Amino acid sequence: MKNKVYGYARVSTMHQNLDRQIANIKEAYPEAIIITEKYTGTTTERPNLKKLLKNLHEGDCIVFDEVSRMSRNADEGFKLYEELYNKGIRLIFIKTPLLNTDIFKDTLQIATIGNEIVDPYIEATNKVLMILAKQQIQKAFEAAQIEVDTKRQAIKEGIKVR
Numbered sequence: 227m228k229n230k231v232y233g234y235a236r237v238s239t240m241h242q243n244l245d246r247q248i249a250n251i252k253e254a255y256p257e258a259i260i261i262t263e264k265y266t267g268t269t270t271e272r273p274n275l276k277k278l279l280k281n282l283h284e285g286d287c288i289v290f291d292e293v294s295r296m297s298r299n300a301d302e303g304f305k306l307y308e309e310l311y312n313k314g315i316r317l318i319f320i321k322t323p324l325l326n327t328d329i330f331k332d333t334l335q336i337a338t339i340g341n342e343i344v345d346p347y348i349e350a351t352n353k354v355l356m357i358l359a360k361q362q363i364q365k366a367f368e369a370a371q372i373e374v375d376t377k378r379q380a381i382k383e384g385i386k387v388r
Contacts, residue, residue: 229285232278233258236295240265247291250320262374267298268374270306292321303367304360325366330359332372338339 233251235244244262251258263274278288288310290296296317297303310317310327317327 227283227286231255231258231287231289232282233260233289234263234275234278234295235260235291236263236265236267236272236275238264240264247295250267250291251289254320255318255368258289267294268296269295269299269368279310282310282313282315283314287316287318289320291319293319293366294323294373297367298370298374300364300367300371303370304364307363307367319366322366325363329337330363 233248233252237244237247237248240262241382244264247378248260251260261274261278263272265272265274271372282288288296296319297306307317307327311330315327318324319325323329
């Protein structure tokens with residue numbers, strides 16, 4: 227079975243437009259099957275996302291325009307990233323390619339070459355790189371969460387938010 231490429235585009239309200247995200251995904255991945263959702267990003271409990279996640283197979287790929295389209299909740303977003311990575315699902319973030327699972331995977335595979343003398347050093351380096359990669363991914367989801375928290379506070383204070 228051929229691996230599938232999905233594009234996931236999400237906005238938080240019915241008044242927002244998905245066109246820019248879809249265009250960015252289709253430009254980079256014309257073959258992508260587009261899944262859209264108009265639902266808050268503060269939870270991963272979204273109907274269309276859940277349906278997509280249920281139908282994924284190892285080797286499939288999900289393309290997001292940016293990390294906040296996957297999640298605006300740092301803990302949930304990182305947990306979902308790890309779950310999908312461990313299932314062999316590729317994740318691509320067009321605007322932040324350093325977070326793509328291929329980059330994460332390449333970082334973790336540094337220890338594949340070595341010998342008995344250097345293996346312990348490579349293993350230690352690999353652990354450090356894994357921690358750094360996880361921290362970078364976590365920070366991206368935290369930034370998305372800060373953005374939504376700032377918008378909520380502005381709305382609470384009566385400031386119009388776009």
